[in-house]
Amino acid sequence: MSIAICIIAQRRKRKVLVxxxxxxxxxxxxxxxxxxxxxxxxxxxxxEMGGNDEDSMFRWLFDEIMPFEGDYSTADILCISDFGWMPISEEVMDKINAEKQKxxxxxxLNIVDSSTMGQYMGDHMEEMSEYLGSPANVCDSMWEYExxxxxxxKKIENKQSD
Structure with a gap:
């Protein structure tokens, strides 16, 4: 799946950071x-599998990587995960929202393991959006692969452009 996404991005002349x-x-x-x-x-x-810390990962991405990757300042970010995310801090959500404004x-893309997940995340979208930094609050559009x-x-909802 990751290779296919990279091929599509490159055909569209988009730079790719994985x-x-x-x-x-x-x-x-x-x-x-x-x-x-x-x-x-x-x-x-x-x-590696398990031990996710999305708060730390987004902080690393926005503080240590993106400042030195100017060509990626308005990049599209694709999160491929099982979305067993830990809540993201308000500080990191502010950084995510600032990048969205730019x-x-x-x-x-949620890779569903039906043996452990049971139901589509879409069935729980409303519950997920209740906590700060959930995938439902971070991602503008979401898909599940099972x-x-x-x-x-989830579709992008009337994203405003400047």
């Missing part, structure tokens, strides 16, 4: 999918 996180954070700058595919696959293959868009089917669960 971030993975769990107990630590790591970044891959994709320059050319044809030349970098093996390195990208190696990067993705070494993913033109950044956040997309969420058993080969991708289902939209």
């Amino acid at each position: 971030v993975k996180y769990s107990y630590s954070h790591d970044l891959f700058r994709l320059h050319n999918i044809e030349h970098d595919k093996k390195d990208l696959l190696d990067f993705l293959d070494e993913a 033109g950044m868009t956040f997309y969420g 058993n080969g089917i991708c289902k939209e669960t």
Whole structure:
């Protein structure tokens, strides 16, 4: 799924940064999918599972990475996760909202494991939006992928542009 998204972005002449996180954070700058595919696959293959700290990851992304990646200042951010997120602090939500005001868009792709999740996240969207920093509050649009089917669960709502 990540490779397909990178291919689409590159065909649209979009730059791609791939971030993975769990107990630590790591970044891959994709320059050319044809030349970098093996390195990208190696990067993705070494993913850790569990121990998510989205607050720390977003802080790292906005404070330590983005200031040095000027070409990505209005990038689209795609979060691929199981969305078992910990609540995000008000400080980090302020940073996310500031980036959205500058033109950044956040997309969420929930990879559903039906053996543990049971139901689509879309069935719980209202409950999720009740806590600060939930995927429903961070992501402008969201999809779920389960058993080969991708289902939209939230659309961008009248995003204003300057």
